Amino acid sequence: MTAALKDQAETAAFPPGTIIGVDNIVKRYGDFEAVKGVSFNVGDGEIFGLLGPNGAGKSTLIRMLTTLIPVTAGRAVVAGHDVSKESDAVRRAIGVIPQAMTSDIDLTVEENLTIYAKLYEVPKAHREKNIAELLEAVDLTKWRKAQTKTLSGGMRRRLEIARGLVHGPQIFFLDEPTTGLDPVSRVAVWEMLNRLKERRKLTILITTHYMDEADRLCDRIAIVDHGKLVALDTPLALKATVPGSSVVEVQFEREDAEWQSKLEQLPGVTSVESHANGLYRVLSANGSQTTTQLVELAAREGQVIKGLSVQNTTLDDVFVYYTGRQLRDEQVKAHGFVMPQRPGMQP
Amino acid sequence: MTRMFAIVEREMRKFFRSPALMMVSMMLPLVQLVVLGNAFGGKIRNAKIGVVDYDHGSQALKIHEAFQSIAVNIRTFTTVDYDNEQQAREDVRTGKIDGAVIIPSQYSRRVLADDSPAIGLVVDNTDQTMSGALEQEMQSLVDALNAPQIQPLVVQSIALKIVELYPYVEYMKYLLSGSVALAMYVAVMIGGGMLYIDDKARGIHEGFLVTPITRLELVLGLNLAGTIKAVLSGITLALIGSLAAGLGVIFHPMIALQLFALIVATSVAFNGMMFLMMVRVEDPLVPRAMFGVLNTLLFFPSGAISPISGFPKWLKAIAICDPFTYAVHGLKAIFLKDGGWVAIRFDLAFLFGFGIVTLLVATPLFKRTL
Structure with a gap:
């Protein structure tokens, strides 16, 4: 069987244009099932996001796809190769940036890239050219002789990205690439990834904790929780699945028990939640209309509004809607503060 | 590769x-x-040996001379004179001296009468290196004292000649x-x-x-x-x-x-x-x-x-x-x-x-x- 036919056979179960195909994949550690039959496809040239809290199974999933851990059951095909049967071919087709920063701090930027180019057997003639281009792309050319330990966190992450691309892969896996970076460095990484994707015709699979990152970068997003895929679509389509598109928060000067029912009768309102000190959270399908009518109602009733805010649906809301919890609730709790849930967000 | x-x-x-x-x-x-x-591996030098001499005879004098010879030549030990055995034993026990030699009374008479003469050596055997070195040195001394002054007609002692293949290894x-x-x-x-x-x-x-x-x-x-x-x-x-x-x-x-x-x-x-x-x-x-x-x-x-x-x-x-x-x-x-x-x-x-x-x-x- 020729390689082309074999590739076709491998990807036959997946739609045309699929570059990563995952079919009912399972990972078990003893009795514990970390990934419970997840299926999805990633199209060529797509940026695909895997969202999930700590322990959701997204890193396990990415590790199976990158051949780092064996698949217990199910099938995954990457660049036309089965990850269980053709691990070597998969490894040649992918670039991987693990969660931890794994560049050697004792080596220089250039040495790190050279070692990895040799591990991928990049011919010497291409090696130097590739490294020079990548250093330029990640803006580290002037740091090429610097020891990695002297770089900032953002620069080290950029080095890791360059390292993952040193052999010119088709697919790029990034496991939480901006964790621990300051907001400016994060934005710089996003922009760089977008540029690299365009220039190198990459398909990118990214896992992240950050909703804004997923929203800004990803063409499609899969939400993983407790080892299961709970939602998969474009960011816009996911937001549209959440009941109500806006949350209006209003605080009145006087507390009045009747306001709950008055607010519920406003057009477009899907639910109202009452809090202490005259605060109400109103979920609405039309935020601007509800706000206008709420202000008019308050004026008619002689009620003074102390505070008013309107928020559109975010991916945070999508996540809470599908999983019933905040994405990073463990971290938030550690600091003694828990984000209140939006009304009506339970699926 | x-x-x-x-x-x-x-x-x-x-x-x-x-x-x-x-x-x-x-x-x-x-x-x-x-x-x-x-x-490790060095030779013992300048250890202190107590000497209790209850004899004071001509043969005891030979022992004293041998001790003086050791003290000035190979310097394994120097001697300190004691009046009584009890004090010498106590000083060995407390570490003031490293060993004690007891020359009993009638030692010279027994030597001359060939009546099983003996001298005693008290050592602190918790320190095996020191006690071993002293025992070895005293044994050499006793062997020398035992050597007959006039060679017998037929020499019956067999000597062991050691051939060292290599120079002394520190x-x-x-x-x-x-x-x-x-x-x-x-x-x-x-x-x-x-x-x-x-x-x-x-x-x-x-x-x-x-x-x-x-x-x-x-x-x-x-x-x-x-x-x-x-x-x-x-x-x-x-x-x-x-x-x-x-x-x-x-x-x-x-x-x-x-x-x-x-x-x-x-x-x-x-x-x-x-x-x-x-x-x-x-x-x-x-x-x-x-x-x-x-x-x-x-x-x-x-x-x-x-x-x-x-x-x-x-x-x-x-x-x-x-x-x-x-x-x-x-x-x-x-x-x-x-x-x-x-x-x-x-x-x-x-x-x-x-x-x-x-x-x-x-x-x-x-x-x-x-």
Whole structure:
């Protein structure tokens, strides 16, 4: 069987244009099932996001796809190769940036890239050219002789990205690439990834904790929780699945028990939640209309509004809607503060 | 091969960027060589011996003269006179003096009457080195006193003539072989085992595992780098140690070649052993905890400090399987005996064989996945 036919056979179960195909994949550690039959496809040239809290199974999933851990059951095909049967071919087709920063701090930027180019057997003639281009792309050319330990966190992450691309892969896996970076460095990484994707015709699979990152970068997003895929679509389509598109928060000067029912009768309102000190959270399908009518109602009733805010649906809301919890609730709790849930967000 | 050498290159670049690592790996063996080499193996000098003379006769005087001769010549001990045995015993017990010689009353009369004369020696046998030296010295003295003044017509005493094959070997020279082997062991443990587990814990290996490098390339790359580090450490310590111990033999080209071969074989064996032990370890504390235990378990039974023939059976059994034993034996043959290839060929065969077998066992145990 020729390689082309074999590739076709491998990807036959997946739609045309699929570059990563995952079919009912399972990972078990003893009795514990970390990934419970997840299926999805990633199209060529797509940026695909895997969202999930700590322990959701997204890193396990990415590790199976990158051949780092064996698949217990199910099938995954990457660049036309089965990850269980053709691990070597998969490894040649992918670039991987693990969660931890794994560049050697004792080596220089250039040495790190050279070692990895040799591990991928990049011919010497291409090696130097590739490294020079990548250093330029990640803006580290002037740091090429610097020891990695002297770089900032953002620069080290950029080095890791360059390292993952040193052999010119088709697919790029990034496991939480901006964790621990300051907001400016994060934005710089996003922009760089977008540029690299365009220039190198990459398909990118990214896992992240950050909703804004997923929203800004990803063409499609899969939400993983407790080892299961709970939602998969474009960011816009996911937001549209959440009941109500806006949350209006209003605080009145006087507390009045009747306001709950008055607010519920406003057009477009899907639910109202009452809090202490005259605060109400109103979920609405039309935020601007509800706000206008709420202000008019308050004026008619002689009620003074102390505070008013309107928020559109975010991916945070999508996540809470599908999983019933905040994405990073463990971290938030550690600091003694828990984000209140939006009304009506339970699926 | 490119991939294997990429691993070697990475390891060696790291090694040369951390000269402290090389220094640390040689510190323990060097300190051991200098301190133990000077502390042990020297002759006892200027010990204090109490003399209780209840006789004061002509034969007792001979003993006093012999003591004076020892005090000014080989200086093993000097004497202090005591009036009573009780006080001398008490001072030996409290450590004021190192031993006491009791010359009983009627000693001279018994000697002249050939009536079983005896002198007593009180020693502190908790210090076996000191008591052994004093016993040996006193025995020589008694043997001299026993020698007949007029030779009999037929000499019946049989003398043992000892032929020493090599010049006097100071303890530091004796210890050098063990120190060189120890330097290689420390280099393998710190530069190999500990760094390997630390890299695993930091996720460095995760980076390697997503590349197309094969299990064998990774194992051979890590072991080749470990062997080179241990060889460098062994050569450096052999040079420094030889200069410190006053051994010039290693500068002879053939001996240098034999030494290099044995150092390579030892490094291969130590690396194979270390890799087999560490291949499934994940916790960075494990190699640190194992370091001291293994050092004691492998170094001391090897004959580096004292001869294997004096060990109990179970310790001899450890010595037989211990690669240190063969490294130390071979190095002694090179440093002290100039025994040629014949003297080290079994050591070379064992060490290379041991290294290859342990690697063959370790390679399938090495996980190509996380």
